[in-house]
Amino acid sequence: MALTGIQILKLLPKTNCGECKFPTCLAFAMALAAGKTELDLCPHVSADAKAQLSDASAPPIRQVSIGVDDYGVKIGGETVLFRHEKTFFNKPGIAVLITDAMDDGEVERRLTALEHFQYERVGVTMKPEMAAIKFTGNKDRFMGLVKSALVRPCAVILMCGEAPVMKEALDIVRDKKPLIYGATPDNYEAFGALAKDYGVPLAVVGRGFDEVAALTEKLTAMGLKDLVIDTSTREVRGAFTDQVAIRRAALITKFKPLGFPTITFPCEMTDDPMKETLIASLFVAKYAGIIVLSDLTGETLFPLLLQRLNIYTDPQRPMTTKEGIYPINNPDDNSPVLVTCNFSLTYFIVSGEIENSRVPSWLCIMDTEGLSVMTAWAAGKFVGDLVGSFIKKSGVEEKVKHRSLIIPGYAAAILGDLEEELQGWKIMIGPREAAHLPAYLKTWNS
Amino acid sequence: MAFEIPKIKYTGKIREVQLGTGAKAVRIGGANCYPFHRFEGDMPNVPRVAFEVWDSSPEEWQQWAIEPYGDVLSDPVAWARKCVDTYGAEMIVLQLRSADPNGENKGVEEVVEVVKKVADAIDVPLLVWGTANDEKDGELLRRVAEACEGRNVAVGPVSDKNYKQIGAMAIGYSQVVMASSPIDVNLAKQLNILLGNLGVNEEKVVIDPTTGGLGYGLEYTYSVMERDRMAALTQEDAKLQFPIICNLAPEVWKTRETRLTKDEDPKLGDEKRRSILMEAVTAMTLLVAGADIVVMRHPDSVSLVRDMIGELCA
Structure with missing residues (x-):
């Protein structure tokens, strides 16, 4: 049950100390009620009030940051099912897949493509933001890829199921605050510990939302907050249904174990790059947090970036062109x-x-x-x-x-x-x- | 713990509308849930793609849009046949470009002759799209309704300025009307009320919400359609419970980004594949918002979209 700003205010110290960066306790309370900030920002709230508020104050879908500074990508934090009900806040991050099975030329081409394919429109730069670096068995090459990604202007997703390999990669790239993918029922303890130690967001990979929800509950109990979820569904209809189910669970029933942004893999759903773009466009409209693509070409990427710009335009504010x-x-x-x-x-x-x-x-x-x-x-x-x-x-x-x-x-x-x-x-x-x-x-x- | 998908409580249903007659007639609408939300409702009729055919030879089309049609572009009858025979079109939208007062401005009878010929040449449903000039369409589409007697064609765009003229003839000859309003839920509803008052049968109305192409207002059409569907399905708004058509092909293919070649702007990539995707992504986005018919141009875009509809309705 959501509390109103006034109900929340009653539980705050009402000193207007400003340490939360809001001018008054009332302003902070209103922001909490809107799910736009976190209670942790108030250093003076009592433990008792905290307990009462924590349930009501957390945004229904966790906002997760991947990467740092200019190359940080914020996902999640959404508050509505339909953009006309308010707006969608954080557009899905678009990632390109890079694996240790690709040769140097191919890897270089993909990393360069991430920087190259940028388009100006209405004063906004449209671009893909992330490199998804996948371990497929060649550890030395994988570490090499992680090193080359370290100096690139992008956010990083590390994909690897083996905790020791992941740890080594994190030692290289931890300052970039990568998303690590991912925790499964078999390895979640080790991955949860890694995410905690290195202070990085963690992807949770289960078969279907039941398994995902069970995992996020365990990881939340370990103290982890920044989770991203993957239900492993790789056929179109099922994946679409999962996205709708997760968004509704978080917003309608306030089901905390699914209150996280999602990661999707059109790259694993078809071999046809044209069809992959259409699947990705479906996920732009319906609720993906991250979309991992098999490759970046101008002709497949541009239409998708344009669609993402359209869907994530704030309907409450008209877009303007410079006089x-x-x-x-x-x-x-x-x-x-x-x-x-x-x-x-x-x-x-x-x-x-x-x-x-x-x-x-x-x-x-x-x-x-x-x-x-x-x-x-x-x-x-x-x-x-x-x-x-x-x-x-x-x-x-x-x-x-x-x-x-x-x-x-x-x-x-x-x-x-x-x-x-x-x-x-x-x-x-x-x-x-x-x-x-x-x-x-x-x-x-x- | 076992988790159930939170269900939306639907109280309404989109009306079913039939287009065409005989074995190739097509039924659209009938859904009692949001688009492709089949885990909680039924979509008895899958959304359809209609191929567009122009009644006069297009002069400004990109080479890569002309390619699939070649020399039939100067002959609407051959063009329509090619769409049906070669590309498996399930319905044809005949765009009456030659009648536009701001263009060739051909006379009503001359245009109607072509409509009749196309109607005679195909067995799939025919939808006839006017000039969007209220006055001209008032004259033209009422004659189309008359000339296509017995074929159950759809005529539009019908606006609040010419609905009486066109609506009356559509009733008389039992045709379907495509009720057009400028990206606005209330105006769409109002026009449907006016058509109802006039006596247009509720199984004879399709909504045209006015379509913006990718990068050119797509988001406005998208959200108006989502609002239409929300009102129709969850708020028992009977005057919005009609199927929706999006005439997207002309909107997409006239944009700069479907015209620039790779040589002119290398970052935009291959022009043919890019244009095809711009059309297909526009269609996909509108289908997710609730389109029952998407009007398209390139056979490759159509194949991609049909494939996705097939997967989502599998």
């Missing part, structure tokens, strides 16, 4: 000038259509706080005097010789005010739908 002038198709001083809002989707669609038209153009993006044209207009953020003063200070007057401005068809109502504000400019009303821009631009004449 400014965007040249499309190499425009010159005779090219048309268009203005629109900075809602990212608008920017993508409008710039895409201009690009399709092949007509060189200047696209002016005005900051409307992420509102679309009609909403921005209705909210008074895309109106004649604001658009006019934006155009004047944008510097577009130095880019073109003509003085013609195309406004979105849906903002036709601002025409009069805009003409007044932009003396000497001819205001043209463009199409309502971006899809009609190519036809419009092809016949455009200043």
Whole structure:
């Protein structure tokens, strides 16, 4: 049973000492109620209150950090089943598989691919974050791989079932805070001890969620908190069902033994890299914490990263594009000038259509706080005097010789005010739908 | 301890809608659980892929999208036949591009002639997709409904501006309507209420939520569909208990990222495989959100998606 912020506050010292990094006990209590922080951050809470609170205050799905600093990956910590109910917080980490059976060239290619395949979009860098290094029997090579991964800009997953080998690998790479994979019913005591000694997160590998839950209970009893779970299901339907079951168990029934992020292996579910991408996309939508891929190529990775960006976009906050002038198709001083809002989707669609038209153009993006044209207009953020003063200070007057401005068809109502504000400019009303821009631009004449 | 999957209490069910007639007719909808959640409900009809066919020769398609169709692209009848005969299409969506007032703007009768020819040439269900221009579609789709009498075709997109015109003819000729609203649960519901008031049979409605492609608003469509399904299945919202169609092919294939070649942007990788995956990932994502029909272009994307549907419904 979840407690409210006020119920939690009653159990806190109410000294507002600030040592938890929250300004007041109330703020801390509210964050606890929302599952966004941990009770351990309060050094003054009484043991009695702690016992009462510990159940209620822990987030239903543990947030686990793998790796450190810039290459740290946070997974789990989710609070909803559907993104529209709030948002998904931590996008699944995408890992590439590297094994000790691969030759040097192949290993190097994969490690380089991790750094190479990065894409900028709406001010965000989309990239794969992790190397999953797997022991298949050749210990010397495995240690070599671990050493080469140590200096790379990525988080590391160590995959090996033998505790002594894992210990040796951890001695090399412990500072990178790798995820170790994994604890099974046969070795969990040794792996639990390793994870504890080295302070690293631990993957728990069972056959089905019953076995996983039994294992996490034992490991939790050993004092381990940062667990990641794998139910070992490697066929599509069963794996999908497991992901749904685990998320629901954690959120609906608050079943603690499954309140952890998951790790999935599309790389072990098919030999076809195209199909592997589709399986991975299923796990992006439904609840994976980590997705391990067999390889990274631009054509398979890019669509997946884009989908992950879409699904993990906060639906409560519109994505925005930076205000400014965007040249499309190499425009010159005779090219048309268009203005629109900075809602990212608008920017993508409008710039895409201009690009399709092949007509060189200047696209002016005005900051409307992420509102679309009609909403921005209705909210008074895309109106004649604001658009006019934006155009004047944008510097577009130095880019073109003509003085013609195309406004979105849906903002036709601002025409009069805009003409007044932009003396000497001819205001043209463009199409309502971006899809009609190519036809419009092809016949455009200043 | 034995663990039971926490079940969602479903109180509603998606209506079943039949498209087409005879042996190749297809039934969609009927689910009483979230998409592919078969551990707690039934999906009596698997989601389907529809192949798109354009009524006029596409001018701006990528070489790798043209490849599978070759010279049939200038002949909608041959194109539709090729989809059925070669690629095993279970339904055809005929996109009436030539009628677009912002394009070729062909006259209604000229366009309807082609629709009739395509309808005569195939035995699988036909769905006819207009121009999304309310006025033109009002004229055009009502004639389509009339001309395809007896075939149980689907016509759309039907909006709150032209539902009366198209809806009345759809009732008269017993066709299915694809009710289109701009990515909004309440507007979708409202249009379905209007269609109901007009007298459109509840077994004759499919929802078009408006589809955004991967990287271009996919997440909006995704969440609106999840909300539609939640309302339909758990909140007894009868006016949302209809199958959903996503006309995704044109949205995906017009984007920059399906046009750039590997030479132009090496990091994006092989253009053909990338475009195919962009289409397939869009379809997969929408299927997980609740699509009953996904409209697709490339036969290789279709194969990938069918394979996944097969596995999820195994």
